[in-house]
Amino acid sequence: xxxxTIIAPYLKAxxxxxxxxxxxxQEFGFLPPTTEKVVAEAFNLSRAEVKGVISFYADxxxxxLEGTEVRLCAAEACQAIGxxxxxxxxxxxxxxxxxxxxxxxxxxxxxxVAPAAMVGGKLIGRANVxxxxxxxxxxxxxxxx
Amino acid sequence: xxSVPTLYIPLDSVxxxxxxDQLADKISSHINSKNLPINIVRxxxxxxxxxxxxxxxxxxxxRIGFGPLDEQDIEPxxxxxxxxxxxxxxxxxxxxxxxxxxxxTRLIFSRCGEIDPLQYDAYVQLDGGTGLRKALAMKPADICxxxxxxxxxxxxxxxxxxxxxxxxxxxxxxxxxxxxVNADEGDSGTxxxxxxxxxxxxxxxxxxxxxxxxxxxxxxxxxxxxxxxIAERILKAALDxxxxxxxxxxxxxxxxxxxxxxxxxxxxxxxxxxxxxxxxSLEGKRGEVRIKPPLPALEGLFGKxxxxxxxxxxCSVPTILSRGADFYRDFGMGRSTGTMPxxxxxxxxxxGLFETAFGVTLRDLVEKYGVGTLSGAPIRAVQxxxxxxxxxxxxxxxxxxxxxxxxxxxxxVGHGGIVVFxxxxxxxxxxxxxxxxxxxESCGKCTPCRVGAVRGVEIMEKIKNDTDTVKQMELLDxxxxxxxxxxLCAMGGMTPIPIQSAMKHFPEDFKISGGQTTLxxxxx
Numbered sequence: 079x080x081x082x083t084i085i086a087p088y089l090k091a092x093x094x095x096x097x098x099x100x101x102x103x104q105e106f107g108f109l110p111p112t113t114e115k116v117v118a119e120a121f122n123l124s125r126a127e128v129k130g131v132i133s134f135y136a137d138x139x140x141x142x143l144e145g146t147e148v149r150l151c152a153a154e155a156c157q158a159i160g161x162x163x164x165x166x167x168x169x170x171x172x173x174x175x176x177x178x179x180x181x182x183x184x185x186x187x188x189x190x191v192a193p194a195a196m197v198g199g200k201l202i203g204r205a206n207v208x209x210x211x212x213x214x215x216x217x218x219x220x221x222x223x
Numbered sequence: 224x225x226s227v228p229t230l231y232i233p234l235d236s237v238x239x240x241x242x243x244d245q246l247a248d249k250i251s252s253h254i255n256s257k258n259l260p261i262n263i264v265r266x267x268x269x270x271x272x273x274x275x276x277x278x279x280x281x282x283x284x285x286r287i288g289f290g291p292l293d294e295q296d297i298e299p300x301x302x303x304x305x306x307x308x309x310x311x312x313x314x315x316x317x318x319x320x321x322x323x324x325x326x327x328t329r330l331i332f333s334r335c336g337e338i339d340p341l342q343y344d345a346y347v348q349l350d351g352g353t354g355l356r357k358a359l360a361m362k363p364a365d366i367c368x369x370x371x372x373x374x375x376x377x378x379x380x381x382x383x384x385x386x387x388x389x390x391x392x393x394x395x396x397x398x399x400x401x402x403x404v405n406a407d408e409g410d411s412g413t414x415x416x417x418x419x420x421x422x423x424x425x426x427x428x429x430x431x432x433x434x435x436x437x438x439x440x441x442x443x444x445x446x447x448x449x450x451x452x453i454a455e456r457i458l459k460a461a462l463d464x465x466x467x468x469x470x471x472x473x474x475x476x477x478x479x480x481x482x483x484x485x486x487x488x489x490x491x492x493x494x495x496x497x498x499x500x501x502x503x504s505l506e507g508k509r510g511e512v513r514i515k516p517p518l519p520a521l522e523g524l525f526g527k528x529x530x531x532x533x534x535x536x537x538c539s540v541p542t543i544l545s546r547g548a549d550f551y552r553d554f555g556m557g558r559s560t561g562t563m564p565x566x567x568x569x570x571x572x573x574x575g576l577f578e579t580a581f582g583v584t585l586r587d588l589v590e591k592y593g594v595g596t597l598s599g600a601p602i603r604a605v606q607x608x609x610x611x612x613x614x615x616x617x618x619x620x621x622x623x624x625x626x627x628x629x630x631x632x633x634x635x636v637g638h639g640g641i642v643v644f645x646x647x648x649x650x651x652x653x654x655x656x657x658x659x660x661x662x663x664e665s666c667g668k669c670t671p672c673r674v675g676a677v678r679g680v681e682i683m684e685k686i687k688n689d690t691d692t693v694k695q696m697e698l699l700d701x702x703x704x705x706x707x708x709x710x711l712c713a714m715g716g717m718t719p720i721p722i723q724s725a726m727k728h729f730p731e732d733f734k735i736s737g738g739q740t741t742l743x744x745x746x747x
Contacts, residue, residue: 092444093487095507100449100490121507134509134666136491137449153411154606155642157656158569159597184493184660185409186450187417188240189568189642190272190575199452203240203275 079105081116095121095131099138108142145177146217148210149196152182155189164193167207175211176218227260228304231279231286233336235268235421236453237414242293243276249297250278259301267422269336270564270576271323279318280304286337288315323592328554329578330542330562331535335422341460343468346425354541355470358433359478366437367393370540372548374560379405379496379533380608380637380713382559382626385540388530391520392438395528402434402443402482403505403524403531407489407496409448410609412640415564415576416534420447420454423538424461428470428484430537433544435482436475438530443484446501449491458486493610493664497712498531500666511666512712533638535564556582559625559636567593569606569642581636586620589643600645604729606653608637610660611717613724614650633724635717650725650732655683657721665714672715675706679722692734699726 084101088094098117103109109132114125121128132138150156150165165180172178188194191203197213232238232247247263254261269277269288277290278300289300292313303311318324329335338345346352358366371386392400404427408416420427431443447455462484465471473481487505489495495504499513502524523529539561543551552560559581565588568574572594589595589605596602604614613634622628629636658679667673679702685695703719710716726733 092485093505093507096490096504097487097507100488127508130509131507134492134511135489138490151411153660154610154653154656155412155569155640157653158642158644158648183450184664185411185413186236187408187414188237189412189414189566189640191237191240191275192569192574194240201236201240201453203237 081110081113082120085117085120089120095123095128096135099132103138106142108139111140143179143181145179146198146214147181147196148172148178148198148214149181149183149186150205151184151186151188151192151194153185153189155185156193159192161193164205164207168210171207171211172214175214178214227262229262229264229281231264231266231336233268233276234265234340234453234457235275235418236451237272237418238268238275238277239453241275241291246276246278246292246294246297249294250301253297253301257301264339266338267335267340268418268576269318269324270332270418270578271321271573272575273573274315277315280308282308285317285319288318288321289313290315323573323575323577326592327578328562328580330551330554331419331426331538331564332423332576332578334426335419338423340422340424340457341464343425343464346423350545351425351541352429352470352476354544355429355432356476357544358436359476359480363393363437363439366433366544369548370437370543373543373551374548374555374558375536375539375543375551376559376626377533378535378539378563378638380410380611380635382636385532385536388520388532389434389437391518392440392528392530395521397528399442399525399527400438400440401524401527401529402431402438402440402484403502403519403529404431404443404445404534404537405496405498405501405531406445406447406451406454406534407493407501408451408534408638409493409496410612410638410640412568412606412642413566413609413638414568415566415639417451417454418576419534419538419564420445420451421457424458425465425470426538426541427458427534428461428465430540431484432470432475432482433540434530434532434537436480438528440528440530441481441483443482444505444524445484445486446489446495446505447486448489448495455486455488462486492666493660494666494712494714497666497714499712501531502529509666511668512714514711535638554580556580556623556625557627559627563624563636563639565624566638566640567643568640570596570598570645571643572597581625582623584621584623585615585641588624588641589620593643596643596645598645598647600647602643603646603648604644604650604725606642606644606721607640608635609640610657611713611720612637612640613720614653614728615724616728619728633720633727635720650729651683651687654722654725655680655687657718658683661714661718669709669711669715671706671709672711672718675702675710675715676718678702679718686733689734696726696733
């Protein structure tokens, strides 16, 4: 699907620019270089405005992620129970795993079962290196299969 | 009640993060393969998260709990159900008898964990919709007065009287007004919004509909953070359920009144929990804060009068309408009326959600119900109210949790999140993190926040390296004062709260002997 087709349903929607950008990223895994131009024309905005929106939000990325996305919570409740150490340990463990992108996240709402992680969209409570490793391997196998 | 026994398995993010989906699948295939006459119902969570996945079964009219269950427990669990369930090692007895649960006053979370969140009949059976029906029989102005009389204050953090906001929006003249729900629950240590949206979304929708009728708004939006995919799925399904049952739509419960709701998902920005920033984001723009005034109540979304509330504020409304302002006001203390779902998190043994009237002490929450740290080491500090909340020492644990007492002690209830730290915590590191978080999440609109946060990180690095510490501490004091006085919103204005509280209560972590510093000036 091309970008104009993806954003077509959102042209009249409230906050449609943001929802449209989310949809584009959903489709491609990132926002391709032509995003500003196409979105700006469709919503009657300047390219600078669209670029401003894209750069403001942490979720948007301009390049595809490498491998599985591993989001580790870096906020206080997780810090209180070892998130800083876990982040280091996961980074070390990932050196010998299929490719992953480590992305910090500020709160997944799992503060009562901290530390929290999200591996390729899957939530992991009381996260540790073993659980995260297991999930990364699981998901890489699925991709291969 | 059907004669076929029912198993209740939570679908809440916390339970799912601990394997509840796989557990439900396995139990389901076990039931199918043995052709057992057992129903499975997915529910919200009870909030006792150390017991998740917590599976329940109806036995003689009581809900009996088993947890935490993992996949290895399934076979023996199913055998135990057929024989004597009390013999199962994960048997917890009746849920209603577990002290953590029994001691709560659940006005908001009464149905959460009890029912399938998308079953309208179950919702109605447990009093759902009563508040809306009452509201539809009242004059809009009387609904606003009822909310005002209840003493309800905004649960997002600021604690502003809800009724005054409602009256302001109701009194504004406009061709279009909006109800906007702030479900951008970004504070670490908080998950009450997420839990109620996953466990009883119709309650939020009912609260929004009541608000819409009261202030004359026909369109509502739920601004949901993108980190909550399960809540998104359930909310969207709940909107369909609500429309099908005329809780939303062109003719709510045949009253002739119209109100509808959309879910809008953000894109990863803590600042969008600030109401004006949220409104910009909902308009599809950068989530930068707006200068106030004008207040959103008069000029909010697209410049129209907008009632913007936190999830829990609106979820408190149906009870106020169904049981009356007097009933609600009887809970709590002083000007903090009603109940608050406190969220106990971080390094704590019994973490979870505890809804109770204002006035409960921190000690009860973290020691009696939280049962101390998960690590077993003594509690050294708690942070209340998210990343912009104060760090408090054990000496202040006997303070009652209410808006005024917390404010007098340089802290705030915030959104009710309590993060527990043991003696491993280095408050200097936490202070540096508070600045780093502000660097990461500042919207950049005002200089004190955008630049101040960066300066703060630099100062903390110098203090860490013990470079001219006394002078740096003075600078830090000045910086905090500037951020408090000069920032446009709470992001920059409240970042000094964790910082100054940490330095005041834990001076030993800053290489300061006995508080002999310049802190007296700035310390909250």
